[in-house]
Structures are given as C-alpha cells and as structure tokens.
Amino acid sequence: MPYVNIRVTDEGVTTEQKLQLIEGVTELLSKVLHKDPATTFVIIDEVNTDNWGLNGENVTSRRRREAAGKAVI
Structure with a gap:
C-alpha cells in the first residue's frame, strides 16, 4: 500500500495537472515496483x-526580492 505525498506551492496548479501527477505516480509505482494501483495513495498538498x-x-519574500531586482535592470 504505497503512500506518496507531493508538496507544491499554491501558485495555480490546475486540477488537470494534479490529475496528471496522480496518474503518473500511480503508473510509475505500478511499473517499477509492481504495486497495485487500487491500493496506491497519492496526496497533493498545496503550501502557501x-x-x-x-x-x-x-518563497514569498524571495520572489518579491527577485522581482524588485528585475525591475531595476
């Protein structure tokens, strides 16, 4: 019973992209480790x-700083 936890920042990951991640990880575990897709859990956490x-x-501060640096150039 594999459990995979994917964490991404909450910056517009679409439902379709999440579905692709879930399908892809499930397929990979099935192919490489011969795990049953019916018992493979994939959790996606979106982090602020x-x-x-x-x-x-x-990341908020870092992106703000980097954006300010680009504006100066």
Missing part, C-alpha cells in the same frame, strides 16, 4: 509561499 522556505527565506 509564506510557509515554504529556501536558504533562510520564505
């Missing part, structure tokens, strides 16, 4: 960019 950090900075 305020709650996703990289290199000591949240």
Whole structure:
C-alpha cells in the first residue's frame, strides 16, 4: 500500500495537472515496483509561499526580492 505525498506551492496548479501527477505516480509505482494501483495513495498538498522556505527565506519574500531586482535592470 504505497503512500506518496507531493508538496507544491499554491501558485495555480490546475486540477488537470494534479490529475496528471496522480496518474503518473500511480503508473510509475505500478511499473517499477509492481504495486497495485487500487491500493496506491497519492496526496497533493498545496503550501502557501509564506510557509515554504529556501536558504533562510520564505518563497514569498524571495520572489518579491527577485522581482524588485528585475525591475531595476
């Protein structure tokens, strides 16, 4: 009974894209590990960019800073 948790930022991932992820991961586990798709769970968590950090900075701040830098150029 595989359980896969995918986390992405909440920036416009469409229902179709999520479905593609669920189908693709399920197919991959079936093909590579011979897991039964009927017992394969795929969970997609969408995380606000305020709650996703990289290199000591949240993604919201990082994107804001990067956008400001591009505007100067």
